[in-house]
Amino acid sequence: MGETSSTNVDDDLLLKAFFAEVGEVERDNEVARILSCFKLNPFEYLNLPFGSTPEEIKKQYRKLSLMVHPDKCKHPQAKEAFGALAKAQQLLLDSQEREYILIQVTSAKEELKSKRKKQLKKDNASKLKSMVDEGKYEQEYLKSEEFQNQLKLKVRELLTDQEWRRRKMQMRISEEEGRLKKDEEETKEMWKRKREHEEQWEGTRENRVSSWRDFMKGGKKVKKGEIRPPKLKTEDPNKTYVQRPVKRG
Numbered sequence: 001m002g003e004t005s006s007t008n009v010d011d012d013l014l015l016k017a018f019f020a021e022v023g024e025v026e027r028d029n030e031v032a033r034i035l036s037c038f039k040l041n042p043f044e045y046l047n048l049p050f051g052s053t054p055e056e057i058k059k060q061y062r063k064l065s066l067m068v069h070p071d072k073c074k075h076p077q078a079k080e081a082f083g084a085l086a087k088a089q090q091l092l093l094d095s096q097e098r099e100y101i102l103i104q105v106t107s108a109k110e111e112l113k114s115k116r117k118k119q120l121k122k123d124n125a126s127k128l129k130s131m132v133d134e135g136k137y138e139q140e141y142l143k144s145e146e147f148q149n150q151l152k153l154k155v156r157e158l159l160t161d162q163e164w165r166r167r168k169m170q171m172r173i174s175e176e177e178g179r180l181k182k183d184e185e186e187t188k189e190m191w192k193r194k195r196e197h198e199e200q201w202e203g204t205r206e207n208r209v210s211s212w213r214d215f216m217k218g219g220k221k222v223k224k225g226e227i228r229p230p231k232l233k234t235e236d237p238n239k240t241y242v243q244r245p246v247k248r249g
Contacts, residue, residue, distance in 0.1 A: 027068060042088035108157075108158055
């Protein structure tokens with residue numbers, strides 16, 4: 001355990017000593033390379049093959065970060081490049097993120113191999129050589145620079161497609177969330193207006209009751225300008241009436 005720790009310290013010292021002698025041109029070139037990388041592929045930023053282990057990722061990050069560190073590199077975009085490296089390392093050390101990228105790499109390899117098989121069917125010489133070498137010819141091709149370049153481009157294509165699908169799905173989710181929020185706000189507003197109406201109706205209850213009582217006591221009110229007919233008097237059979245004398249002229 002102690003030997004491993006000591007080895008790591010020695011490696012760091014050697015790296016620092018080496019990059020202390022690296023010229024400004026090399027640093028500027030590395031900044032330019034980092035900033036030109038495909039944004040969705042952190043392996044490109046660290047300039048690593050797809051099968052790199054977490055330890056290899058950490059080691060490569062230490063190496064490149066020393067080269068483009070803003071305190072050492074005078075390039076105006078050194079800070080941006082340094083940040084891009086840090087983000088790339090963070091993504092690749094995340095097991096889920098790394099697994100996601102490696103799934104796209106596997107899919108890209110399968111597509112390229114399938115395409116090559118179709119080409120070999122038309123090329124009898126290549127097919128015969130492949131059979132004679134018992135697969136060695138195919139393995140050599142998979143390790144070739146030509147295949148690696150094709151793989152890099154294919155991975156870019158798949159990652160771009162997946163990112164587009166993700167953004168499109170996110171857009172749909174956002175639109176649906178917006179619609180639901182709007183419906184919720186409209187429902188709340190409707191219930192608010194209903195409560196206000198009920199409170200207003202309840203607030204005028206006493207006035208309505210009083211008006212109804214007055215109406216019941218006084219009967220129908222006479223409108224202004226309307227002539228009410230005189231009330232007819234009814235005779236009380238129990239009351240004795242005195243006949244007034246009639247004046248004769």
